[in-house]
Amino acid sequence: MHYPSSRLWENPVTKVSPIDLVARLQRPARTRAGGVVIELEKQRSASDPGYVCPASGLALIDMAWIEELTYVRRRVKRGDALFLANDQFASIYALRNGFFKTVQGLEDGREQVTGFQMSGEIMGMDGIDTGRYGSTALALEDSDVCVLPYALVANHSNRNDELQRQFHKVMSREIVREHGVMMLLGTMNAGERLAMFLLDLSRRFSARGYSASDFVLRMSRGDIGSYLAMKLETVSRAFTSLHNLGIVHVDGRHVQILDFADLERHRGQTSRRDRD
Amino acid sequence: MHYPSSRLWENPVTKVSPIDLVARLQRPARTRAGGVVIELEKQRSASDPGYVCPASGLALIDMAWIEELTYVRRRVKRGDALFLANDQFASIYALRNGFFKTVQGLEDGREQVTGFQMSGEIMGMDGIDTGRYGSTALALEDSDVCVLPYALVANHSNRNDELQRQFHKVMSREIVREHGVMMLLGTMNAGERLAMFLLDLSRRFSARGYSASDFVLRMSRGDIGSYLAMKLETVSRAFTSLHNLGIVHVDGRHVQILDFADLERHRGQTSRRDRD
DNA sequence: CGGGGATTTGACACATATCAAGAGCGGTGG
DNA sequence: CCACCGCTCTTGATATGTGTCAAATCCCCG
Numbered sequence: 001m002h003y004p005s006s007r008l009w010e011n012p013v014t015k016v017s018p019i020d021l022v023a024r025l026q027r028p029a030r031t032r033a034g035g036v037v038i039e040l041e042k043q044r045s046a047s048d049p050g051y052v053c054p055a056s057g058l059a060l061i062d063m064a065w066i067e068e069l070t071y072v073r074r075r076v077k078r079g080d081a082l083f084l085a086n087d088q089f090a091s092i093y094a095l096r097n098g099f100f101k102t103v104q105g106l107e108d109g110r111e112q113v114t115g116f117q118m119s120g121e122i123m124g125m126d127g128i129d130t131g132r133y134g135s136t137a138l139a140l141e142d143s144d145v146c147v148l149p150y151a152l153v154a155n156h157s158n159r160n161d162e163l164q165r166q167f168h169k170v171m172s173r174e175i176v177r178e179h180g181v182m183m184l185l186g187t188m189n190a191g192e193r194l195a196m197f198l199l200d201l202s203r204r205f206s207a208r209g210y211s212a213s214d215f216v217l218r219m220s221r222g223d224i225g226s227y228l229a230m231k232l233e234t235v236s237r238a239f240t241s242l243h244n245l246g247i248v249h250v251d252g253r254h255v256q257i258l259d260f261a262d263l264e265r266h267r268g269q270t271s272r273r274d275r276d
Numbered sequence: 277m278h279y280p281s282s283r284l285w286e287n288p289v290t291k292v293s294p295i296d297l298v299a300r301l302q303r304p305a306r307t308r309a310g311g312v313v314i315e316l317e318k319q320r321s322a323s324d325p326g327y328v329c330p331a332s333g334l335a336l337i338d339m340a341w342i343e344e345l346t347y348v349r350r351r352v353k354r355g356d357a358l359f360l361a362n363d364q365f366a367s368i369y370a371l372r373n374g375f376f377k378t379v380q381g382l383e384d385g386r387e388q389v390t391g392f393q394m395s396g397e398i399m400g401m402d403g404i405d406t407g408r409y410g411s412t413a414l415a416l417e418d419s420d421v422c423v424l425p426y427a428l429v430a431n432h433s434n435r436n437d438e439l440q441r442q443f444h445k446v447m448s449r450e451i452v453r454e455h456g457v458m459m460l461l462g463t464m465n466a467g468e469r470l471a472m473f474l475l476d477l478s479r480r481f482s483a484r485g486y487s488a489s490d491f492v493l494r495m496s497r498g499d500i501g502s503y504l505a506m507k508l509e510t511v512s513r514a515f516t517s518l519h520n521l522g523i524v525h526v527d528g529r530h531v532q533i534l535d536f537a538d539l540e541r542h543r544g545q546t547s548r549r550d551r552d
Numbered sequence: 553c554g555g556g557g558a559t560t561t562g563a564c565a566c567a568t569a570t571c572a573a574g575a576g577c578g579g580t581g582g
Numbered sequence: 583c584c585a586c587c588g589c590t591c592t593t594g595a596t597a598t599g600t601g602t603c604a605a606a607t608c609c610c611c612g
Contacts, residue, residue, distance in 0.1 A: 104455050104458070104459055106459060106463065110463045111463075112458065112459050112462045112463050114455050114458050114459075125447075125448055125451055126448060126451050126452045126455060127448070128444050128445055128447075128448035129445045129448035129449040129451075129452055130452070134452050134455055135455060154437070154440060154441070154444070157434075157440070158433075158434050158435070158437070158440065159434070161430070161434070164430060164433070164434065165430070168404050168430070168447070169404055169405045170405075171401075171404075171444070171447040171448070171451065172401055172402060172403070172404035172405035172447070173405040174451050175401055175402050175405075175447065175450050175451060175454065176402050176405055176406070176410050178451065178454035178455070178457075178458065179380050179390050179402060179410055179411060179454070181454075181458055182380070182388065182390050182454065182457055182458065182461065183380055183382060183388050183390075185458065185461040185462060185505060186388045186461060186502070186503075186505035187382065187386045187387075187388050187505075189567070189568090190567075190568070220589095220590065220591090221590070221591065221592095222590085226462070227462075229461060229462035229463075230568075230569090231568075231569055231570080232590090232591080233568090233569080233570085233571095233591090233592080233593085234567090234568060234569075235591095236590095236591060236592055236593080237568095237592085237593080239591095239592095240592075240593085252576085252577085252590085252591075253590095465599070465600090466599075466600070496557095496558065496559090497558070497559065497560095498558085506600075506601090507600075507601055507602080508558085508559080509559090509560080509561085509600090509601080509602085509603095510599090510600060510601075511559095512558095512559060512560055512561080513560085513561080513600095515559095515560095516560075516561085528558085528559075528608085528609080529558095553612100554611105554612090555610105555611095555612090556609100556610095556611095556612105557608105557609095557610085557611100558607100558608080558609080558610090559606105559607080559608070559609095560605105560606085560607075560608085561604100561605090561606085561607095562603100562604085562605085562606100563602100563603090563604090564601100564602085564603085564604105565600105565601080565602070565603095566598105566599105566600090566601075566602090567598105567599095567600085567601085568597105568598090568599085568600095569596100569597080569598075569599085570595100570596080570597070570598090571594100571595085571596080571597090572593100572594085572595085572596105573592105573593090573594085573595105574591105574592085574593085574594105575590105575591080575592075575593095576589100576590085576591075576592090577588105577589085577590085577591095578587105578588095578589090578590105579586105579587090579588090579589100580585100580586085580587085581584105581585095581586090581587105582583105582584090582585085582586100
């Protein structure tokens with residue numbers, strides 16, 4: 001699979017080009033605490049506030065710490081990649097505004113959506129281990145991202161217990177989320193999976209001040225299916241089923257949850273009779 | 277589900293009881309850097325080396341850092357729990373010797389194995405976010421575990437870049453692993469899943485100096501099925517299939533991989549004809 | 553040596569995949 | 583403004599992989 005990447009050529013907010021940044025961060029043979037990062041910090045504290053990623057949209061998610069660390073922002077257009085699987089890892093990314101999916105590929109070409117990210121959520125942590133990203137992050141709508149150079153995060157969290165804690169929590173949360181997905185894929189049928197998916201989206205929209213019961217999906221049926229491990233036709237049928245039961249109103253990508261209690265209940269037992 | 281827990285009553289290696297340890301770690305209203313942890317460190321540097329977890333068995337896995345942080349070791353008998361889902365989080369655990377599974381539960385009682393851990397691997401990181409473990413860790417054989425109080429890990433990694441990096445890597449690795457499992461569950465059929473599973477085990481045994489091609493499974497067909505999201509009967513049939521194809525020799529829990537190339541290939545396409 | 557869980561195997565059911573066709577819908581250009 | 587294209591989505595008919603239920607055997611552990 002080949003996606004257009006916004007990687008090295010788009011840098012509307014900062015004066016320092018990402019290329020320089022990456023080059024500096026990767027400059028070898030200097031202790032992290034000593035040279036490189038401090039140098040970056042000096043730049044960061046220069047008088048131009050433009051490259052500081054305002055945390056406004058993120059406050060709800062308890063991520064003021066991101067503000068401290070943002071070195072540069074990046075805009076990613078719908079359909080473009082923030083990073084590609086196998087790219088050299090240098091930064092994690094906090095989504096400030098917009099919507100992403102992360103996609104993981106197999107050698108033989110099969111691929112799967114491993115997550116959807118919305119504002120305040122972090123991408124790229126799967127790159128820390130091997131030094132290369134394990135997945136590709138694709139914008140599902142025009143988005144605005146805070147670039148958090150990993151070296152900076154690491155360095156700051158040495159001296160800021162709260163930041164360290166937040167960072168650990170973010171990674172832990174990702175582990176917990178993935179446990180949940182494994183659970184979903186391992187123990188639930190199609191109807192339950194979709195119900196869980198909608199409830200999860202609802203909760204996350206709600207946490208950001210949007211309606212919990214009325215929202216527009218940013219992803220296609222195929223993406224949902226890939227994430228939930230079912231074919232797009234099955235996703236469509238499951239939507240139709242929920243719609244016919246009067247639990248949600250579905251019109252294309254516009255979803256209205258009509259009965260949360262039923263949807264919650266659905267998330268526990270569904271079977272053939274529901275479709276009739 | 278109710279499992280016997282080794283939690284508060286088993287502490288054969290250290291002089292400080294886990295109860296005291298936990299109590300101290302949880303003592304509120306003291307900065308982490310200041311009071312509590314330093315206090316622990318003093319104890320740790322006392323003349324009794326017994327409570328330091330020798331890193332011997334872990335060296336291969338690049339985890340010498342664990343040695344520095346181990347405050348106490350714990351023995352967990354087969355079938356007992358190291359920690360239970362919903363237990364108050366205080367420590368992560370490095371498996372020194374033995375074999376574990378981690379199990380996640382749904383409110384309605386359904387549960388799933390989310391991972392198998394062998395020596396050198398870390399458990400409990402899913403507790404950092406919420407302060408409670410998200411899963412239960414059950415010993416599949418008598419095991420020996422290094423207890424790494426989270427406060428200690430956090431404190432040390434403030435002052436030790438390498439340790440910080442290792443810790444981040446371990447969490448990242450867990451995220452990557454879970455992406456892999458999602459992939460497995462989302463895109464592969466039963467035969468492929470089992471092939472992947474066996475190759476994964478093989479690799480991990482091999483990394484610990486055991487045979488890559490001849491090993492004894494510590495877990496039941498049911499556990500494997502739970503992990504791979506298939507019924508135990510299906511696991512059994514998939515084993516039989518691999519056996520009949522001459523790719524692996526299976527005798528109960530004793531597995532010998534006869535043809536790695538075929539097994540790798542199997543991990544890419546399997547279908548009905550393989551069973552005939 | 554006995555008992556009970558673990559495993560295997562078979563027959564059948566069912567949830568979901570697959571294949572196929574058509575409908576909706578937004579964008580584009582004549 | 584309409585026609586057309588390409589996409590996504592829906593719906594139907596059928597195929598199939600895996601689940602379910604059941605029974606027999608194995609074998610581990612007390």
